[in-house]
Amino acid sequence: MQSLHLSRMDVSDSPNSFQKVLLAWYHDAKRPLPWRTKPSLYKTVISEFMLQQTQVKTMLPYFERWMRRFPNWKKLADADEATVLKYWEGLGYYQRARNLHSLAKHLTDRHKIPKTPDAWELFKGIGPYTAAAITSITYNYPVPVVDGNVIRVLSRITANKTLFRDNGHALKVFTPIAEKLLNKEDPGNHNQALMELGATVCYRHAPLCTICPVWAMCEAAKLGLEETLPRFAEKRSEKIEISRLFCIRDNKLLLHKVPQAGKRLQGMYEFPRHESISSKTPDHKSLLMTGKRAISYQQILERIYSGKVPENGFSPPDCEWVPLSELDAITLSGPHRRWLKKLLSDKRIS
Numbered sequence: 073m074q075s076l077h078l079s080r081m082d083v084s085d086s087p088n089s090f091q092k093v094l095l096a097w098y099h100d101a102k103r104p105l106p107w108r109t110k111p112s113l114y115k116t117v118i119s120e121f122m123l124q125q126t127q128v129k130t131m132l133p134y135f136e137r138w139m140r141r142f143p144n145w146k147k148l149a150d151a152d153e154a155t156v157l158k159y160w161e162g163l164g165y166y167q168r169a170r171n172l173h174s175l176a177k178h179l180t181d182r183h184k185i186p187k188t189p190d191a192w193e194l195f196k197g198i199g200p201y202t203a204a205a206i207t208s209i210t211y212n213y214p215v216p217v218v219d220g221n222v223i224r225v226l227s228r229i230t231a232n233k234t235l236f237r238d239n240g241h242a243l244k245v246f247t248p249i250a251e252k253l254l255n256k257e258d259p260g261n262h263n264q265a266l267m268e269l270g271a272t273v274c275y276r277h278a279p280l281c282t283i284c285p286v287w288a289m290c291e292a293a294k295l296g297l298e299e300t301l302p303r304f305a306e307k308r309s310e311k312i313e314i315s316r317l318f319c320i321r322d323n324k325l326l327l328h329k330v331p332q333a334g335k336r337l338q339g340m341y342e343f344p345r346h347e348s349i350s351s352k353t354p355d356h357k358s359l360l361m362t363g364k365r366a367i368s369y370q371q372i373l374e375r376i377y378s379g380k381v382p383e384n385g386f387s388p389p390d391c392e393w394v395p396l397s398e399l400d401a402i403t404l405s406g407p408h409r410r411w412l413k414k415l416l417s418d419k420r421i422s
Contacts, residue, residue, distance in 0.1 A: 090289060091255040091262060097285035098265035103128075103272070106135060108264075113185065113210045114144055120205050121172050121197065125165050128271065134163050148176035154403065157339065162406040164367075166337060171197025187211045209260040216250035217263040218243055221270025226250060227302035228274065231291035235303045242302060312372045315346035315354050317379030318415055324393040325412075326381065327402075331390055336367065341394070342408045343376060348388045350379070360415060365407040376411065 102108065105128065107115035118138060122131040141159050142148040148156070153173060160169035175195050179185060186192055187210075192203035207213035216222075220239065226232075226246045236242040255262035273280045279298050281287050292298045319326040328344040330337045346354050358378040365372045381388075394402060396416075404412065 087253045087255075090253060090286060093285050093289075094265045094269065095255065095258065095261060098261060098268060101272070102264070102268055106132075106139070111209070113206070115139070116209050117175070117206055118172070120202050121168050122163060124168055124202070126163055131163065134160070142176075145176045145179050148173065149180040154339070157403045158401075161403050161409065164406055166340065168197060171195075188213065189215050205263065208263050212258070212260050214254065214256040214259045216247065216254045216259075217267065218247050218250050219267060219270075221267045221274070222246070222250060222263075223302055224276065225266055225270045225274050226253075228279075228292035228298055229286065229290050231295055231297060232301065233297070233303065235305055237305055238307075239304075242304070307369055310370045312370055314372060314374045316343040316374055316376045317346050317349055318343060318360055318376050319349075319379045319381055320396075321381070321393070323396050325396060325399065326379075326388075326391055327394050327404075328388075328391050337405055339403075341392075341402050341404045343411075344388060344391050346377065346379070348391070349381060360418070361411065363407055363411050374407075374411075376415070 105119075107119040119131075119135060122135055122138075138159055142151065142156075151173070153170065156169050156173045157166060160166060163169075175197070178195060186194075187207060189200065189203035189207050192198050192206055193200065198206075201217060201219055204213075204215045204217045208215050208217060218226075223239070223242045223246050226249050227242070230249065232245065234242075234245065236245070250266075269284070269286070273284050277299060281290070281293050281298060284290070284293075287293055290298070292301050317326070326344055327341040328348065330340050330342065332338045354375070354377045360376050360378055363374045363376070365374065399412065
């Protein structure tokens with residue numbers, strides 16, 4: 073596809089050519105994702121929630137499984153929280169699932185579904201981006217969607233060299249540009265096209281400029297800056313080390329259940345921390361495995377040791393002895409589910 077050559081100012085001052093080229097490419101190249109092939113408000117909302125902090129390739133099997141169990145708002149609203157969390161297991165950031173559950177209950181109690189971004193932002197877990205995505209895609213509401221992919225595309229199209237403090241800072245800069253470029257006659261497809269371009273062509277590293285539909289309009293490509301933009305200040309990172317115990321007795325596994333008042337992972341299970349059971353330094357000879365996980369800016373290294381507890385019915389606070397036969401029915405955090413499977417298959421502890 074041949075693109076018209078536009079200068080940096082031409083893109084925002086005369087957006088029609090940009091819109092036409094982008095939409096033509098999208099109609100030909102868009103991925104046949106399940107919420108696109110048979111679209112609905114429900115599918116759009118579920119996909120947008122799942123895609124917060126999660127890549128498409130990761131969330132697809134979860135989306136399919138979720139739709140089989142909760143095919144509509146009513147089925148989701150009628151489910152208990154434990155079941156909802158179980159079907160979210162592995163996606164992380166579990167507050168998203170709780171917010172979806174709450175949203176389903178609110179919407180099933182209403183006679184009229186809201187159609188404006190402002191109305192959707194009144195619900196828990198829905199900010200400007202999600203509200204814009206839902207209303208533009210479902211109702212063609214003329215509002216731009218600006219996520220990380222869109223920021224990357226617009227920063228390169230305009231060759232914006234600003235060093236952004238964070239994503240919020242970039243949003244303030246690029247939202248007015250996105251508004252000016254918005255195709256108000258077809259905002260839903262326009263927004264999806266921009267996001268698709270960032271997700272499948274305008275990669276963070278090694279962007280596929282040779283097949284980009286708007287390459288001729290890209291100032292960063294002209295200047296050789298495509299891989300250096302956008303620029304963000306380095307995020308602070310906190311390294312944390314945690315020691316945990318793997319304790320089996322009478323075909324039961326000792327697990328810690330995170331209290332509802334906890335900051336993260338409320339109501340979910342994980343291996344208990346060593347210090348909650350013993351004040352002694354872990355015996356490194358009993359180390360079974362190490363695992364790594366990341367939560368927000370925290371880089372967490374977890375060491376899991378083989379452990380024993382007294383035989384007199386001892387159970388540490390907020391811990392439960394869960395029968396091995398019932399482990400599939402409870403909800404563990406994603407990393408701990410993976411590590412549990414590895415440990416149970418290890419001959420050393422079988």
